[in-house]
Amino acid sequence: MELRPLRSFIAAAEDGNISRAAARLHLTQPALSRQIKGLEDELGVILLERGAHSFSLTPAGELLLRDGRNLLERADALEQRVRATAKAQTIRVGYSPSLSAGILSPAIEAFTQVHPRARVDLADLTNNEMVDGLQKGTLDIIVTVPTIKDIPDITWTTVQKQAWRVAIPRQHPLLEKKTLVPKDLHEQRLVVYSQKEYPDYWAFIGAWFKQQGINARIASECDGVTSLISAVDAGLGIALVVERIACLIPERVVLKTLNPQPEPLQISVGMLDRHKNDKMLAVFVEELKRAGEVDHASR
Known part of the structure; x- marks a missing residue:
């Protein structure tokens, strides 16, 4: 059973008048009558006892009016839930x-x-x-x-904006210094992010190293922060990282302040x-x- 003719039948039954129901549904009276007749044919029952100028509900019509309202309420609620789900971004x-x-x-x-x-x-x-x-x-x-x-x-x-720090392993000679200066990084073995995957990091750090006259030796290129910190922890070299990385490093790696340092990231x-x-x-x-x-x- 389709919902459209059911809505039309319920509108007519509630208004008690085909003309008023047709106007409310923006239909012509003949169109509304055809929908109700089609519904009767589909169900194989008579829903309306038609008179010259009025109609009354048959027992089957009264049942359909009562239970049809519940059906439409559930159908409308389902439609709203489906639409809401579709809109969930x-x-x-x-x-x-x-x-x-x-x-x-x-x-x-x-x-x-x-x-x-x-x-x-x-x-x-x-x-x-x-x-x-x-x-x-x-x-x-x-x-x-x-x-x-x-x-x-x-x-x-x-x-x-995050400041820069130097990550060093605990056995490194620079561990004794409270604050590092750029020249401390000169000729140091450096652990860096992969040039292929992090070209902007390379460009940024490279430019600053050149500005400061630092010649660093690349000891390891890493594909992410986990492998970079692991490489520092293993003693492969030191790394220039942002300060917020502190929550990700193990106890054997220390972050040192660098002054002066590159512009905050x-x-x-x-x-x-x-x-x-x-x-x-x-x-x-x-x-x-x-x-x-x-x-x-x-x-």
Whole structure:
């Protein structure tokens, strides 16, 4: 049984008049009469006892009116739930653990309190993979460092600035110094992120090393923060990292202050320009900014 003729029958039964019901349903009287007749034919029963100018419900019509209302209420409720489910947005986030530590988790927690039905999917990726995913539409937001090369269709919003530190193993000669200076890094074995996967990191650090007259020897290239810290822990060399990485390192690795140091690293949210009017994404970005401010104030 289709719901449309059922709605028409219930409207007519409630109004007690075909003409008034037809007007309420924006139908002509003959069209409404045909729908009700079609419903009777489908069910094989008479629903209305028709008179010259009025009608009355048969027992079958009274039953259909009573139970039909319940059926339509359930159908309308189901439609609303299905539509609401379809509107439940999934936000796909690419991130770097070493940069978003202390920011991403509280932001997601606060965001899901505002949008409890929203879903947040996370992907731990390199900078190149994040930018590529954003441009291809497989990611909605990325939390990383803005690319040195300007990409016209990506808007960046800074959520936190992080100072630089030098990660060294506990047996290293530099451990005795409270604060390091750039010349302390000269001719040191250096553990770095992979040039292929983190070209902007290489460009940034390389430029600063050149400015400071530092000649560092690359001891190991790593594909992520976990392998980089493991390499430092194993004594392969020292690494220039951001201060927030402290929550990820083992006890055998120490972070030393560097003074003077490169410009603070800007942890930012990248989003395609065409999504700038997406209200849910805007809320998520605001929560990331708020989490960045709270995290910075707590240090």
